[in-house]
Amino acid sequence: MRLFHGSIFDTAGAQAAQVAHLGGLLIGVCVLVYLATLGFFFFAVWRARRRASGDGGADPSLSQPPPSDSRKAVWIATTLMASFGVLTLFVAASFMTDRRLVSASATPTVRIEVTAHQWWWEIRYLDPLPSRGFVTANELHLPLQETAAITLRSADVIHSFWIPSLAPKRDAIPAHDQSLHLTATRAGRWPGRCSEFCGYQHARMGLVAVVEPREQFDAWRSAQASSAKPAGTDLEKRGEQVFASRACVLCHVVRGSAATGYSATAPDLTHVASRARLAAETVPNETSSLRRWVRDPHSLKPGVRMPPNALPDEELDALVAWLGSLR
Ligand code: CUA
Numbered sequence: 001m002r003l004f005h006g007s008i009f010d011t012a013g014a015q016a017a018q019v020a021h022l023g024g025l026l027i028g029v030c031v032l033v034y035l036a037t038l039g040f041f042f043f044a045v046w047r048a049r050r051r052a053s054g055d056g057g058a059d060p061s062l063s064q065p066p067p068s069d070s071r072k073a074v075w076i077a078t079t080l081m082a083s084f085g086v087l088t089l090f091v092a093a094s095f096m097t098d099r100r101l102v103s104a105s106a107t108p109t110v111r112i113e114v115t116a117h118q119w120w121w122e123i124r125y126l127d128p129l130p131s132r133g134f135v136t137a138n139e140l141h142l143p144l145q146e147t148a149a150i151t152l153r154s155a156d157v158i159h160s161f162w163i164p165s166l167a168p169k170r171d172a173i174p175a176h177d178q179s180l181h182l183t184a185t186r187a188g189r190w191p192g193r194c195s196e197f198c199g200y201q202h203a204r205m206g207l208v209a210v211v212e213p214r215e216q217f218d219a220w221r222s223a224q225a226s227s228a229k230p231a232g233t234d235l236e237k238r239g240e241q242v243f244a245s246r247a248c249v250l251c252h253v254v255r256g257s258a259a260t261g262y263s264a265t266a267p268d269l270t271h272v273a274s275r276a277r278l279a280a281e282t283v284p285n286e287t288s289s290l291r292r293w294v295r296d297p298h299s300l301k302p303g304v305r306m307p308p309n310a311l312p313d314e315e316l317d318a319l320v321a322w323l324g325s326l327r
Contacts (some may be wrong), residue, residue, distance in 0.1 A: 022097040028094035028313045041307035045243045108149035116159035116172040119205040120280040137267035139208045142184045143217040152178040160196035184211040200303035206281025227256025239322025242315045
């Protein structure tokens with residue numbers, strides 16, 4: 001199963017299962033048609049060779065003259081009708097799948113806004129109590145066996161939101177909100193991609209859906225909704241100072257630090273250390289990659305919107321220590 005992990009053949013969601021059934025039908029019928037066509041082809045070749053060698057053999061039908069025009073017409077009509085029947089079956093099955101996907105599924109228990117940016121995903125969890133809402137990036141946590149209502153938007157160009165194991169693709173179009181439901185049925189980490197070419201770093205615009213049981217999801221959610229923990233060591237305090245006095249603060253938010261506010265241009269970093277990877281699934285979230293990312297993000301992701309930061313080593317050490325403490 002490792003080979004297919006995270007693909008359309010490794011379904012972990014109700015919506016992906018619908019599409020997988022349709023895919024199975026299409027592939028199955030196409031294989032049958034292919035085998036039947038090959039069978040007829042080889043039979044025709046074999047029969048023509050027997051005729052050419054003038055040897056009817058034991059089979060009297062082979063020594064008969066070629067079929068008449070009316071017999072040919074019957075064959076052509078039959079195959080045309082069969083082709084038409086197969087195509088009609090495909091159209092009907094696709095239509096039914098589409099209907100099932102848009103028809104109301106279970107009542108959503110989580111509401112999330114996903115905004116696609118060049119080249120990362122902003123993920124906003126909504127709550128009736130605004131103080132319990134929060135923003136994160138590139139890691140979409142979902143409760144197991146529940147339905148999440150997603151509002152999908154784009155901040156710049158057309159992207160496409162695709163977590164193959166959970167649901168079919170959906171385009172994120174500027175100024176045209178889309179809504180979709182995700183019902184995750186298997187716990188795990190399911191990789192996602194942007195599947196519409198959206199610029200230089202389209203290939204490094206990954207996300208991951210983390211599907212976990214309700215208790216774990218609630219624990220994650222309340223941790224994310226809280227402010228960043230105060231800097232503990234002197235080094236971390238120095239790091240927070242660097243963050244607030246350098247260019248970082250112009251684009252990034254760390255709730256509970258000096259860098260508060262609202263940012264629609266770069267990921268919220270309040271709990272950046274809790275995420276497994278950096279830069280939209282580009283590199284593992286480790287000290288070495290974080291250092292490299294802060295100093296020269298273009299060496300990892302050329303064209304990224306974040307500028308390089310020529311910080312002295314002392315400041316970089318402190319900054320990375322503080323960011324690494326933001327669990
Ligand atoms: Cu975003 Cu491709």
